[in-house]
Amino acid sequence: MNRFMTVSTDTLKKHLKSASFWIMVLMPFIMAVVIGIISYISYSTKTPDTIAVVTEEKYKKNFQNNHMVDFEFKSKKDAKKALDDKDISAYLEVKNKDGLLNFDYYGDTTAKTPMLVINSLAESMQRKENLKNSNIDAKQNAIISQKPAINLHEIKDNLKNPGNMVALFATIFIMYFVLIFYSQIIMQDIAIEKGSKMLEFIFSSVRAGTYMAGKIFGTILAMLVHFGIYVILGLVGFAVIKFTGLYDKISSMLDINISDLFKGINTNLVIEIVLFMVLGLILYIILSAMLGSLVQKQEDAGKMATPIMLIIMFCYFISTSFVGSEPNLFIKILSYIPFLSTFFMPMRLIYENASLFQGMISLLILLGGIILMYIIAARVYKKNILNYSTDKLFGRGKRLKIKKKNK
Secondary structure (H helix, E strand, O other): OHHHHHHHHHHHHHHHOOHHHHHHHHHHHHHHHHHHHHHHHHHHOOOOOOEEEEOOHHHHHHOOOOOOOOEEEOOHHHHHHHHHOOOOOEEEEEEEEOOEEEEEEEEOOOOHHHHHHHHHHHHHHHHHHHHHHOOOOHHHHHHHOOOOOOOOOOOOOOOOOHHHHHHHHHHHHHHHHHHHHHHHHHHHHHHHHHHHOOHHHHOOOOOHHHHHHHHHHHHHHHHHHHHHHHHHHHHHHHHHHHHOOHHHHHHHHHOOOHHHHOOOOOHHHHHHHHHHHHHHHHHHHHHHHHHHHHOOOHHHHHHHOHHHHHHHHHHHHHHHHOOOOOOOHHHHHHOOOOOOHHHHHHHHHHOOOOOHHHHHHHHHHHHHHHHHHHHHHHHHHHHHOOOOOOOOHHHHHHHHHHHHHHO
């Protein structure tokens, strides 16, 4: 046990001292800061969505306190100048010609919201103008002005829920990049040690199986430190954004209430998805350690990583292609297969296409896959870690059989 912990601690220290580890840890934050700065600059230099209105005093009250479009009142000369200087997005001139209101709009006619609001105001104002110019009494006016009762009954669609979309994309994105990084790092680490031919001295005091287990556990500890840093920095960053007032600015810039995305979060669901991510990473790390032991030269580590890359890429592209779609039978089957369930069962759980009990069954299958994979990996590692033969992978087995027959 002491030797196991020694190997694990040494592996953890090696990862923490590695520049590539810290680049991997800090890169998402660097990207987020850069994207945030670019978005802020873009937002601050953006032409205001204000529409200037040129009209008589009696019509101005129709444009005041509009919640969808920001209207302000100017003279025609000032409105033209403001549009040329890009201080406003458009201007609207409203004139009454013999009881007919003319709305002349100067600006981007592809903007949907302003067009809808202006059309609605035009109809409402013209209706008022018509009633004023007609000889209709108050009772007849009330009958003519009746509006239909429109009752909206919201039916929640988990496939279109923005919170679910964000959670799913975040899960897929994290799994894709973290799997690639840790699969590569442990395979490269084992390939370097095998290429240095120092393992003969190491195995004189530590068993091969214990050494492999220590390497895997040390990498898992590095992964947990990695996630722990994200949690701590995330909480600190959220506190800073909240207390500096940036939270409200970001919400208004994105035109959404960020707090609504986190309402009604199921803690058990989050825990189960995190377990899928952690156990999935462990499974891929074990597979990478096994494949790393088959590498004869450090340069071949990239070639040996191809099967893992193909599996990860398959899961990534299939899972992203089904975002916003109801998981079908194909996805349901994949959600119970180790190596694949770590991508597809979280998708089903987020979309409420699978219950927590079904997720637990998939977790148990994944755990069984980890145990089986470790048993296979340990045997392959012990047989191949000290094998420096340049024969092809399948040629080694034939060569061993021939030697046994000759004896």
